[in-house]
Amino acid sequence: MDVRNCKRCNKLFNYTGDSKMCPACNKEMDEKFFEVRDYIYKNPTAPMSTVAEECDVPLQQIKRWVKEERLSFSKESGVTMQCENCGKSILTGRYCKECKNVMTDKFTSFYQEKKPEHKSSTQSSNGKMRFLGN
Ligand SMILES: [Zn+2]
Ligand SMILES: [Zn+2]
Numbered sequence: 455m456d457v458r459n460c461k462r463c464n465k466l467f468n469y470t471g472d473s474k475m476c477p478a479c480n481k482e483m484d485e486k487f488f489e490v491r492d493y494i495y496k497n498p499t500a501p502m503s504t505v506a507e508e509c510d511v512p513l514q515q516i517k518r519w520v521k522e523e524r525l526s527f528s529k530e531s532g533v534t535m536q537c538e539n540c541g542k543s544i545l546t547g548r549y550c551k552e553c554k555n556v557m558t559d560k561f562t563s564f565y566q567e568k569k570p571e572h573k574s575s576t577q578s579s580n581g582k583m584r585f586l587g588n
Contacts, residue, residue, distance in 0.1 A: 486511050491525060498528040523547045 456469040460476035467476035475483065490509045494500065506513045519525040520535055526546030527533035534543040537550035544550045549557065 483511070483515060486515075487519060487524065490516060490519070494525065494527065494531075499530045499532075501531055502527065502533045520546050521548050 456471075457466050458469040458474070459465070460467055460479055461474040462479040463476065465476050465478075473480055486509060490505060490511055493505055493509050497505070500508070502513060502516055505511075506516055516525065517535070520527070520533075523546050529545065533545070535546065535548075536542065537544050537553055538548045539553040540550060542550045542552075547554075
């Protein structure tokens with residue numbers, strides 16, 4: 455059993471490999487997430503450091519949420535993340551659209567070998583970004 459100190463409250467907890475915080479702090483962070491999301495929604499131009507300060511959440515945690523695509527900042531906030539593949543500035547997630555497309559293509563062609571035709575998709579995957587636009 456791997457027991458560690460919680461990064462946040464320093465209590466001992468069973469480390470499972472996916473979080474450096476104890477379950478109680480994780481739960482609290484989950485609640486914080488909504489606070490942060492709300493704050494960003496109301497203050498779309500606030501930089502990440504301000505958000506962290508105002509919501510009392512570590513910057514690293516906010517970055518983590520952004521990487522998980524749970525949070526995204528607007529262009530106006532000046533917050534940028536970098537694509538982990540090509541280094542391009544992005545607003546959310548870990549990879550830019552182009553890299554994502556390439557990865558999805560590889561993924562799909564790997565699993566759907568030799569299908570005679572694929573449906574042309576007209577769907578927009580933009581629902582998440584629209585939230586930021588207004
Ligand atoms: Zn804790
Ligand atoms: Zn990229």
